[in-house]
């Protein structure tokens with residue numbers, strides 16, 4: 001397939017997503033199943049148009065003057081893929097899979113100067129209007145830029161598993177896909193985002209992955225895992241372990257010494273952890289299933305309790321742009337309630353002198369500072385400690401700096417640290 005056919009397919013998928021309110025991955029998969037003639041390069045290119053179009057859905061619609069699949073996809077190709085109405089029409093000619101030619105009216109809309117100058121700010125930032133207030137509060141006058149950064153294509157990041165390999169070895173093994181060392185995270189490797197129809201490297205198909213040399217993990221997630229500062233010999237409870245991303249990173253930081261207890265209230269979410277533990281060669285993670293009393297022996301005894309809290313995931317909108325447009329105020333309220341609950345459960349496991357670590361992959365202050373300050377008000381035996389010292393010890397002074405509203409807890413963002421959005425706070429139990 002050439003670009004015109006890929007464009008037609010992307011338009012079809014975008015319309016399907018909009019009309020049937022479908023997750024983007026499902027819509028793309030279905031398209032692939034019903035068009036088996038399409039090769040993997042075609043699928044990747046169609047996926048790229050669809051994801052690019054959705055990341056900037058509001059601004060694309062503003063530029064193109066409408067929000068159908070065709071509007072969004074044409075705006076994407078002209079704005080980001082370096083095409084023009086003329087270059088598109090020239091390619092459409094004689095291609096039986098091409099969409100309708102770009103009309104004069106469409107061309108005039110797509111090529112006007114400064115097309116976003118008259119757009120509302122949340123449209124320029126490509127965020128839902130109801131989120132504007134949270135962004136403004138979090139990022140002051142830089143909130144539009146942060147929204148724009150959250151609407152860019154993300155890189156693929158890997159965390160090198162230092163229990164089995166090292167960064168140089170992984171860089172060498174993956175040379176073909178041009179990896180670079182991450183700028184901040186200690187054991188990270190990055191494949192920068194490509195342009196146009198470039199394909200995401202399938203790093204899971206590599207021998208190194210099967211051997212447990214690395215895991216796919218965004219650099220932001222690696223940085224917060226580094227900042228937990230889990231040391232060899234410690235006892236750590238990962239209370240919201242899910243598939244184990246943070247547990248596995250901590251296990252390597254602890255050099256397989258000490259004990260991590262990986263728990264999640266959702267048994268299904270834990271299921272992937274077993275295979276990952278095996279592949280990583282990890283021996284210090286004990287999985288605790290959600291059963292009555294399954295954590296009773298851990299009360300008041302943990303050096304660290306990590307709450308990688310359920311959240312809106314607004315920090316990961318680069319990777320899940322459809323989630324950005326689906327998210328509602330009501331869903332945010334549900335997450336806030338869950339965060340409060342899990343924080344109150346976490347308290348009882350922290351030993352006196354131990355630390356409670358709170359992490360989200362959200363950039364909403366309600367889920368972050370708001371949650372932590374309410375917790376500290378209710379729990380005077382906990383004190384917020386600065387993540388800055390550990391940051392400097394681990395990463396030095398010369399790295400991109402994260403946001404911090406209180407100079408203690410930190411927020412990573414695509415705009416500042418070039419990562420997904422994450423919030424990180426550490427509290428010490430004093431009594």
Ligand SMILES: C[S@@+](CC[C@H](N)C(=O)[O-])C[C@H]1O[C@@H](n2cnc3c(N)ncnc32)[C@H](O)[C@@H]1O
Nearest residue numbers: 240241242244245246264265266269308309310
């Ligand atoms: C952000 S995800 C965890 C991601 C995981 N730590 C990782 O790095 O891959 C949040 C997890 O919290 C779990 N969860 C929600 N409420 C919980 C609770 N009260 N106790 C324990 N886990 C909870 C969810 O099931 C979900 O798996």
